[in-house]
Amino acid sequence: MFGIVIIAALVLAAPSGRAMADPTTGNSEAASIAAAMQRIQRSVDPCGESRQVVALLREFGRCPNATYKINADTRVTRNLFDRPQGASPRIITWNPELRSELESGCDGDPAKSVQRDPTASLLHEIAHAVQDCRGLNPGEHEAEAVRIENIYRRAVGLCQRSRYGEEILPLRVVKLQSSRGGRCWSPSTIVPDDAVAHDDSRPRPQQRATRSAVVDESSGDRPN
Ligand SMILES: [Zn+2]
Numbered sequence: 001m002f003g004i005v006i007i008a009a010l011v012l013a014a015p016s017g018r019a020m021a022d023p024t025t026g027n028s029e030a031a032s033i034a035a036a037m038q039r040i041q042r043s044v045d046p047c048g049e050s051r052q053v054v055a056l057l058r059e060f061g062r063c064p065n066a067t068y069k070i071n072a073d074t075r076v077t078r079n080l081f082d083r084p085q086g087a088s089p090r091i092i093t094w095n096p097e098l099r100s101e102l103e104s105g106c107d108g109d110p111a112k113s114v115q116r117d118p119t120a121s122l123l124h125e126i127a128h129a130v131q132d133c134r135g136l137n138p139g140e141h142e143a144e145a146v147r148i149e150n151i152y153r154r155a156v157g158l159c160q161r162s163r164y165g166e167e168i169l170p171l172r173v174v175k176l177q178s179s180r181g182g183r184c185w186s187p188s189t190i191v192p193d194d195a196v197a198h199d200d201s202r203p204r205p206q207q208r209a210t211r212s213a214v215v216d217e218s219s220g221d222r223p224n
Contacts, residue, residue: 078221079125164223
């Protein structure tokens with residue numbers, strides 16, 4: 001399966017009446033992308049951050065500065081957001097079947113692992129596209145992409161990511177819940193938030209050496 005789908009198909013977050021003028025609608029790639037977008041949009045984070053995701057989808061579909069496409073390709077072993085210098089549209093390369101391991105350990109259980117989830121992976125790359133739309137270098141904001149991805153992961157009961165490759169991310173990317181329906185907090189805090197400042201003492205992504213500071217770059221769901 002290989003194909004490119006125009007981003008217009010993804011404006012699911014737009015108000016009603018916004019056309020989905022996608023000439024490829026009906027093919028398997030468009031269908032898998034549309035289904036993933038619906039799962040993202042309908043997901044409900046038990047920690048109450050799903051509105052951030054909906055706002056992100058809206059921003060993604062309305063970026064005034066660039067055009068984005070999603071290339072659904074089951075051959076790739078890593079999801080990517082590419083922004084080649086001077087090129088438009090920018091491309092998300094997304095494997096709708098990729099469920100390989102991202103990191104060992106899951107919610108404190110070393111016997112488990114965090115696996116890629118195709119829908120979560122698509123949201124991760126969309127977060128990078130929005131970063132690009134905002135004029136940021138996505139390669140410098142992996143922690144934020146993982147934080148957004150984790151909102152969806154919580155909503156569907158998946159293990160949350162705490163790393164990008166071998167790099168341990170700031171603890172604020174993860175939120176724990178005391179019990180079903182209970183309050184949430186980042187693992188660095190002792191009591192449930194929202195009145196408690198999260199421990200941000202770990203290096204912020206902006207302070208790290210950038211993996212790719214040039215304009216012509218790719219930002220993936222993990223390092224090569
Ligand atoms: Zn990434």
